[in-house]
Amino acid sequence: MKLSTKGRYGVKAMFDLAQHVGEGPTSLKSIAERQGISEHYLEQLISGLRKAGLVKSIRGAQGGYLLGREPDKIRIGDIIRVLExxxxxxxxxxxxxxxxxxxxxxxxxxxxxxxxxxxxxxxxDSITLETMLEDAKKIESERSLYMYYI
Amino acid sequence: MKLSTKGRYGVKAMFDLAQHVGEGPTSLKSIAERQGISEHYLEQLISGLRKAGLVKSIRGAQGGYLLGREPDKIRIGDIIRVLExxxxxxxxxxxxxxxxxxxxxxxxxxxxxxxxxxxxxxxxDSITLETMLEDAKKIESERSLYMYYI
DNA sequence: ACAAATCCCGAGTATTTTTATAAGATATAA
DNA sequence: TTATATCTTATAAAAATACTCGGGATTTGT
Structure with a gap:
């Protein structure tokens, strides 16, 4: 009953893209570096995500990937189903x-x-990339609050 | 996110034992035959269940296995955790x-x-072998009702 | 005492899945 | 035209899965 790295890496990568929405295309290399994933391996995973329309790609120099739709329209279940x-x-x-x-x-x-x-x-299906962004924001603010009191 | 055959076979075997509670020990061979599982393979699985106390064994001719406790005290989660x-x-x-x-x-x-x-x-953890026995009874009675109307 | 039934245990093996790695083709911005 | 990326296909090591096999130990019934 374990998720494989496909599902885990895929969700991480999609969340990474969500965190960079509005900043133009994000290269696979930068995602792989930030998330600590093999770039070549991630390439395979994102290929499936692209075919499923969850991400869009832009080829060539300064290219990269963009989310296929708004973060609140991408459920974690959608990602998992494509990859697993x-x-x-x-x-x-x-x-x-x-x-x-x-x-x-x-x-x-x-x-x-x-x-x-x-x-x-x-x-x-109850969690979207938007939900994750909100959670991340919440954790971040709690964290800075905590730091303040130290 | 798949259960392996260990978990599936294990639950099947335990349910089989539950269906024969009060009839003395059930041999591995008969369980394997009824459930369509390789006897040798099932042997390995039930060995773990025995060590965990979920079944008791009786050796020798006319021996076999018994549930380690009442069906309502054995949760499916208990079985899965031992095997998976x-x-x-x-x-x-x-x-x-x-x-x-x-x-x-x-x-x-x-x-x-x-x-x-x-x-x-x-x-x-919300489903026990007892729950399964009740479900099976329900299905059986619905089935005979259905047969009646044909 | 002996044979049959049955549990018990450890080792071996084939298949599948997972997790990559690599090489080269294609596209685009600057 | 060059550097930067994506895209595609092939290969393969490592791990997990799903058995298979052989023999030993224990108990019952004859």
């Missing part, structure tokens, strides 16, 4: 094209995995 | 011994994984 595939604790309850199982109607374990799937999807 | 390890979408938010990360206090992605972890744990 449909949310599915088991194949038989995959969000898309669940593996057909002849015992599905009687299967009691199946209903458990459905609940797990839905609870994960609910969390991931 | 602590619930943790990422190492940095593992239920036990989370990997230390210097950026933890400022990390916004981390709070996402915490929410995911908690939502999974909530679901898995």
């Amino acid at each position: 595939g449909p949310i599915a604790p088991t194949d038989c309850v995959s969000e898309e094209a669940p593996e057909i199982c002849s015992k599905a109607e009687f299967c009691v374990t199946r209903t458990i995995w459905e609940k797990v799937r839905d609870s994960i999807a609910d969390v991931l | 390890g602590p619930i943790a979408p990422t190492d940095c938010v593992s239920e036990e011994a989370p990997e230390i990360c210097s950026k933890a206090e400022f990390c916004v992605t981390r709070t996402i994984w915490e929410k995911v972890r908690d939502s999974i744990a909530d679901v898995l």
